[in-house]
Amino acid sequence: MERFFRYTLTALIGLVALFQFVQVITRYVFEMPLMGLEEIALIPTIWLYILGSVNASREDTQIRANVLEIFLKTDRSRALLQAFSDLISIVISLWMTWWAWKYFSYALRVLKESPTLYIPTIIYESALFLGLVMMTLFTSWHLLRNIRYLLGLRATPDHSLDPDFPQTDEVREFDVLTDIRKDNNNG
Amino acid sequence: ATLKLSHVRPQDTAIDVDANAFAADVQKATEGALKVRIYPSSALGDYTLVQERVGLGAIDMAVQPPASSADKRFQVIYMPYMVKNWDDAERVFAKGSPIRQTAAELYAAQGIRVLGAWPVYFGGVALNRDIPDVANPEIAKGAKLRVPPIKSFQMTADNIGFIGSPLPFSEAFTAVQTGVVDGVMGSGAEGYYASFRDVTKFYLPINTHFEMWYLLINDDIYGELEDTEQDALNAAADRFEAARWKTARKDQARNENLLAEAGATLVPVSDAQLDATAAIIRATVWPEILDDIGADWANDVLTKALQ
Amino acid sequence: MVEIALLAFAVLVILLTIGVPLPYCFGAGLMVMTLVGEATMRGMMLWGFSQLTNPILLAIPLFVFAGTIMSVSGIAASLLQFVNVFIGRVRGGLGVVAAVSCAIIGAISGSGLTGIAAIGPLLIPEMERKGYPRAYATALIANSSILGLLIPPSVTMIVYGWVTETSILACFLATLGPGLLIMFNFSAVNMVVSRKFPLILDEPLPIDRMIREAGKKTVNAIPALLMPVIILGGIYGGIMTPTEAAAVSVIYALPVGFMIYRGLTFKTLLESGKESATAVGAILIMILFSLMLSQLYVMENIPQSLVDAIFQITDNKILLLILVNLFLFCIGMVVNDITAIILTAPLLLPLMTALGVTPIQFAAIMGVNTAMGGVTPPYASILYLGARIGNVKFTEVVKPAMMLILFGYIPVVILVSVWPDLSEYLPRLFGY
Ligand code: NA
Ligand code: NA
Numbered sequence: 001m002e003r004f005f006r007y008t009l010t011a012l013i014g015l016v017a018l019f020q021f022v023q024v025i026t027r028y029v030f031e032m033p034l035m036g037l038e039e040i041a042l043i044p045t046i047w048l049y050i051l052g053s054v055n056a057s058r059e060d061t062q063i064r065a066n067v068l069e070i071f072l073k074t075d076r077s078r079a080l081l082q083a084f085s086d087l088i089s090i091v092i093s094l095w096m097t098w099w100a101w102k103y104f105s106y107a108l109r110v111l112k113e114s115p116t117l118y119i120p121t122i123i124y125e126s127a128l129f130l131g132l133v134m135m136t137l138f139t140s141w142h143l144l145r146n147i148r149y150l151l152g153l154r155a156t157p158d159h160s161l162d163p164d165f166p167q168t169d170e171v172r173e174f175d176v177l178t179d180i181r182k183d184n185n186n187g
Numbered sequence: 188a189t190l191k192l193s194h195v196r197p198q199d200t201a202i203d204v205d206a207n208a209f210a211a212d213v214q215k216a217t218e219g220a221l222k223v224r225i226y227p228s229s230a231l232g233d234y235t236l237v238q239e240r241v242g243l244g245a246i247d248m249a250v251q252p253p254a255s256s257a258d259k260r261f262q263v264i265y266m267p268y269m270v271k272n273w274d275d276a277e278r279v280f281a282k283g284s285p286i287r288q289t290a291a292e293l294y295a296a297q298g299i300r301v302l303g304a305w306p307v308y309f310g311g312v313a314l315n316r317d318i319p320d321v322a323n324p325e326i327a328k329g330a331k332l333r334v335p336p337i338k339s340f341q342m343t344a345d346n347i348g349f350i351g352s353p354l355p356f357s358e359a360f361t362a363v364q365t366g367v368v369d370g371v372m373g374s375g376a377e378g379y380y381a382s383f384r385d386v387t388k389f390y391l392p393i394n395t396h397f398e399m400w401y402l403l404i405n406d407d408i409y410g411e412l413e414d415t416e417q418d419a420l421n422a423a424a425d426r427f428e429a430a431r432w433k434t435a436r437k438d439q440a441r442n443e444n445l446l447a448e449a450g451a452t453l454v455p456v457s458d459a460q461l462d463a464t465a466a467i468i469r470a471t472v473w474p475e476i477l478d479d480i481g482a483d484w485a486n487d488v489l490t491k492a493l494q
Numbered sequence: 495m496v497e498i499a500l501l502a503f504a505v506l507v508i509l510l511t512i513g514v515p516l517p518y519c520f521g522a523g524l525m526v527m528t529l530v531g532e533a534t535m536r537g538m539m540l541w542g543f544s545q546l547t548n549p550i551l552l553a554i555p556l557f558v559f560a561g562t563i564m565s566v567s568g569i570a571a572s573l574l575q576f577v578n579v580f581i582g583r584v585r586g587g588l589g590v591v592a593a594v595s596c597a598i599i600g601a602i603s604g605s606g607l608t609g610i611a612a613i614g615p616l617l618i619p620e621m622e623r624k625g626y627p628r629a630y631a632t633a634l635i636a637n638s639s640i641l642g643l644l645i646p647p648s649v650t651m652i653v654y655g656w657v658t659e660t661s662i663l664a665c666f667l668a669t670l671g672p673g674l675l676i677m678f679n680f681s682a683v684n685m686v687v688s689r690k691f692p693l694i695l696d697e698p699l700p701i702d703r704m705i706r707e708a709g710k711k712t713v714n715a716i717p718a719l720l721m722p723v724i725i726l727g728g729i730y731g732g733i734m735t736p737t738e739a740a741a742v743s744v745i746y747a748l749p750v751g752f753m754i755y756r757g758l759t760f761k762t763l764l765e766s767g768k769e770s771a772t773a774v775g776a777i778l779i780m781i782l783f784s785l786m787l788s789q790l791y792v793m794e795n796i797p798q799s800l801v802d803a804i805f806q807i808t809d810n811k812i813l814l815l816i817l818v819n820l821f822l823f824c825i826g827m828v829v830n831d832i833t834a835i836i837l838t839a840p841l842l843l844p845l846m847t848a849l850g851v852t853p854i855q856f857a858a859i860m861g862v863n864t865a866m867g868g869v870t871p872p873y874a875s876i877l878y879l880g881a882r883i884g885n886v887k888f889t890e891v892v893k894p895a896m897m898l899i900l901f902g903y904i905p906v907v908i909l910v911s912v913w914p915d916l917s918e919y920l921p922r923l924f925g926y
Contacts, residue, residue, distance in 0.1 A: 010767025020741030052775020062515035103539035245537030366732030
């Protein structure tokens with residue numbers, strides 16, 4: 001799973017950068033902008049956003065303001081709070097997924113096409129519904145882990161927190177950087 | 188009931204004034220039973236999206252250009268150089284004309300009813316620098332024009348000696364200002380005065396397309412109204428359209444003057460140049476677009492429209 | 495309907511404090527609006543989704559990706575050494591190096607975390623060796639790291655410009671002045687504070703060696719220094735749009751990172767790609783749902799009703815500006831920068847316009863306040879990251895950080911609110 005996201009997401013963001021780069025070159029250097037390039041570029045762009053968000057749900061790094069969590073002292077109380085917030089998230093996520101399903105079936109019925117190349121837009125319009133389904137599933141998985149920990153079926157909490165070095169989602173996003181730099185430089 | 192009506196221009200522009208007059212007209216005729224609330228400046232989304240939302244019944248009404256994303260056949264009602272001047276336009280786009288019939292059918296397939304129309308202007312090209320012999324369609328000008336992401340515009344730009352550069356509208360102003368492109372195509376004097384007057388140094392009125400906005404209402408929502416309310420809406424829509432046909436020409440001239448007062452030079456375009464441009468577009472752009480949307484059907488529509 | 499909109503907002507804030515992810519908090523707001531109120535979700539997904547297709551948003555992942563590549567590749571380190579040659583040997587100079595390096599890095603990265611992530615691991619130990627308290631060094635670099643959000647390009651300004659339909663280039667320029675002012679403030683505060691520290695100073699270099707050193711470091715830093723030139727020169731010079739500039743900076747950073755500074759490996763590239771995409775996915779799904787909520791608000795005419803309601807209480811400009819700043823400060827304490835903008839900009843801008851504050855000045859007010867949120871506890875992402883990188887307890891970093899906020903940041907927040915030219919002069923100069 002980790003491998004899948006690592007390769008897919010890097011490929012998507014690279015592809016998206018490449019498309020934009022090509023557009024600058026064709027317009028500025030060759031003075032021949034490619035017609036419809038931005039329509040193709042939309043496919044990796046939307047999937048990049050949605051799969052990025054799915055991965056955030058998988059890693060439990062969706063943006064949140066865990067203000068209360070910082071003040072809680074024990075792993076157990078934090079796991080309880082997390083389980084509660086997971087539960088609420090799942091209810092809301094299911095509701096959003098339901099509306100995304102309606103949009104998805106509408107898009108399937110209408111089958112719109114892009115204005116110059118006539119690419120079927122369902123290729124990226126489907127991303128929202130499919131992404132929300134995956135996000136709901138991953139959130140449920142985190143809820144399950146928290147419940148198992150609370151019931152004593154699991155030794156460690158879903159994720160723990162060190163009050164001396166609090167973490168937020170953004171900090172976690174930059175883990176890779178700090179780890180790498182520490183290895184090399186931080187004596 | 189209160190109907191939400193979306194349009195694409197800011198408050199106090201010509202369309203906003205007319206839309207508000209329409210709303211007052213409807214309210215008066217139904218003695219307040221039917222109200223229309225105006226949402227200017229694309230506050231409910233750009234016209235492509237609003238057309239879909241009207242089709243879904245999420246927004247009740249709109250007055251705006253036709254969007255071809257849901258059905259590419261819409262392109263036939265805004266083919267470039269279908270009409271060359273106002274006299275043509277008044278005949279071809281009159282209420283009850285074949286092209287209006289086609290428009291009504293296309294919208295009907297989206298669950299949308301056409302109540303009326305609002306002729307806007309003939310399109311032109313706004314430029315941020317002087318380009319020699321710019322009105323001559325046969326020479327390559329080496330100038331990049333921002334075109335809307337619509338195939339007919341891109342092809343039109345490329346076939347009359349410009350380089351069509353597809354850029355999103357949100358980036359268009361900055362692109363013209365910084366010089367990423369040398370000008371813009373896809374709008375008319377009124378649109379350029381509203382959004383590009385600070386960067387428009389030259390204006391080329393080569394009548395790229397005839398811009399017609401349609402007054403739309405969701406079919407189901409229309410069906411649920413009382414008969415008297417439907418009549419009031421239709422009557423108000425007729426007055427809305429008739430009043431605009433009377434002022435549209437003058438309004439275009441007024442906007443060209445405003446551009447000139449804001450510092451733009453109006454480039455003269457001769458009838459011969461207009462004819463030459465139209466001939467090129469009809470020979471190069473039309474066949475390809477018509478092929479895209481079904482040549483038999485589209486040719487039939489155009490033949491009837493231009494009789 | 496205003497009552498229901500306020501109820502939706504209250505539910506949103508309650509869920510937010512118990513740790514429900516932001517996209518779902520906005521989702522809950524949507525539920526309240528449609529299940530309790532009369533608003534409809536019909537066509538809302540279609541509307542929200544179509545907003546995601548705006549290419550300007552694409553600048554966000556690309557600027558984040560470019561910043562990430564830069565910090566893993568050693569590009570930032572070369573900038574640090576370059577700045578260090580010129581001011582590193584002066585008394586208190588290392589602190590100034592921190593602020594100035596973060597500002598230059600800010601001209602490449604669009605994020606507030608890049609500065610501390612890229613130079614913290616190098617500079618914190620070095621500052622400690624030279625006699626600065628570790629906690630102070632960490633706080634200073636973390637605070638300066640915020641300049642990434644104020645020196646263009648800036649992710650927060652892209653989001654602000656997008657949700658308020660203000661020119662993004664103008665927004666970029668609006669926070670530049672305040673950003674530079676903050677850089678000077680931090681440098682000045684540092685010069686005063688560091689007089690108390692038992693600093694070890696390197697001998698000043700003889701002039702000929704100094705020139706040679708400077709030459710060497712400059713040559714080494716040229717590929718890195720070219721990055722802001724390409725990005726900002728490209729945008730303001732009429733070669734490319736901000737989104738394209740972001741893409742070009744990614745494409746440029748790759749060979750530079752792989753071949754010149756060599757910090758970039760295939761493994762770290764994959765990590766950076768995944769981390770940037772995930773960060774961006776999380777931002778955009780939140781934006782998507784928040785936009786749907788504010789669209790429902792617009793359809794029900796809520797922002798205008800709120801402005802009318804507030805004006806019934808008072809229309810005193812100074813008082814309202816003070817209240818707005820306090821409000822933004824409190825919001826910044828509990829959520830991150832982009833969230834703060836998404837949450838408040840659509841609601842506050844109509845009020846600001848009614849008060850005669852231009853969208854561009856308000857960009858700067860929002861910009862400095864929300865950037866400061868990154869270092870104000872309890873939710874202080876940039877400070878947390880600093881604590882981890884500096885290996886200092888968070889509680890120890892807070893005290894020097896507060897001092898820097900008080901003397902470095904707050905004066906600029908006040909100035910931005912009362913002095914429109916500070917934010918509007920540069921955009922005007924460029925014709926916005
Ligand atoms: Na920046
Ligand atoms: Na904070």
